[in-house]
Amino acid sequence: MSKWREATAVFSIGAAGYMLLELLWRQRTHWTMGLAGGTCLSILYNLYNRYRSVHFLHKCVTGSLLITVVELFCGLWVNRMQRWNVWDYSALPFNLFGQICLQYSLYWAVLSGVLVKFCERLKFFLMRRR
Numbered sequence: 001m002s003k004w005r006e007a008t009a010v011f012s013i014g015a016a017g018y019m020l021l022e023l024l025w026r027q028r029t030h031w032t033m034g035l036a037g038g039t040c041l042s043i044l045y046n047l048y049n050r051y052r053s054v055h056f057l058h059k060c061v062t063g064s065l066l067i068t069v070v071e072l073f074c075g076l077w078v079n080r081m082q083r084w085n086v087w088d089y090s091a092l093p094f095n096l097f098g099q100i101c102l103q104y105s106l107y108w109a110v111l112s113g114v115l116v117k118f119c120e121r122l123k124f125f126l127m128r129r130r
Contacts (some may be wrong), residue, residue, distance in 0.1 A: 006126050007042065009126060010038075010041055010042050010045045010122065010126075011038035011039075011041065011042050012038065013041060013122070014037045014038040014039070014040055014041025014042060014045075015034035015035065015037045015038035015041075016034070016037075017037055017041065018033050018034060018036060018037020018038070018040070018041075019033050019034050019037060021037075021111075026087075030078070030084065030086045032074060032078045032084075032086065033074075033086070035074070036070050036071065036074045039070055040066060040067050040070050041115070041119075043066055044063055044066060044112070044115055044119060045119045045122065045123070047059075047062065047066075048115070048116055048119040048120065049119060049120065049123045052120075056113070056116060059112065059113075059116045060109045060110075060112045060113045060116070061109060061112075062112070063108065063109065063111070063112025063113075063115060063116075064105050064106070064108040064109035064112050065105075067105075067108040067111070067112070068100050068104070068105045068108055071099065071100050071104070071108075072096065072097075072099050072100045075087065075097070075098075075099030075100065076097070076099060079098070079099060080097070080099070087099075089101040089103075089104065092104075
């Protein structure tokens with residue numbers, strides 16, 4: 001499998017996975033969440049596979065920070081600039097502009113722990129396709 005096909009597969013899996021997670025959690029999603037999910041998984045896939053020796057908890061924290069930053073920028077564009085009102089965390093404590101909050105950052109840390117193993121197995125699976 002070429003690098004381009006690998007990157008496309010990883011992005012597509014991230015996009016579909018993020019949207020599915022939203023459908024299960026909130027019973028709705030938005031196409032922009034697919035872009036955010038694809039972006040997050042693509043970056044984490046490369047980081048986790050490049051720095052395999054990094055401690056698991058550091059990977060979880062890094063994943064949480066990355067997903068939170070992507071969510072912030074996506075939220076500022078989608079919710080503030082475009083006014084599509086896809087989500088609003090204003091009612092939750094420790095939020096920033098209603099776009100990110102501590103509660104979901106902690107959820108992203110847990111999800112990142114799952115993604116560490118998922119990215120390793122996905123890399124193995126995709127490399128077998130080459």
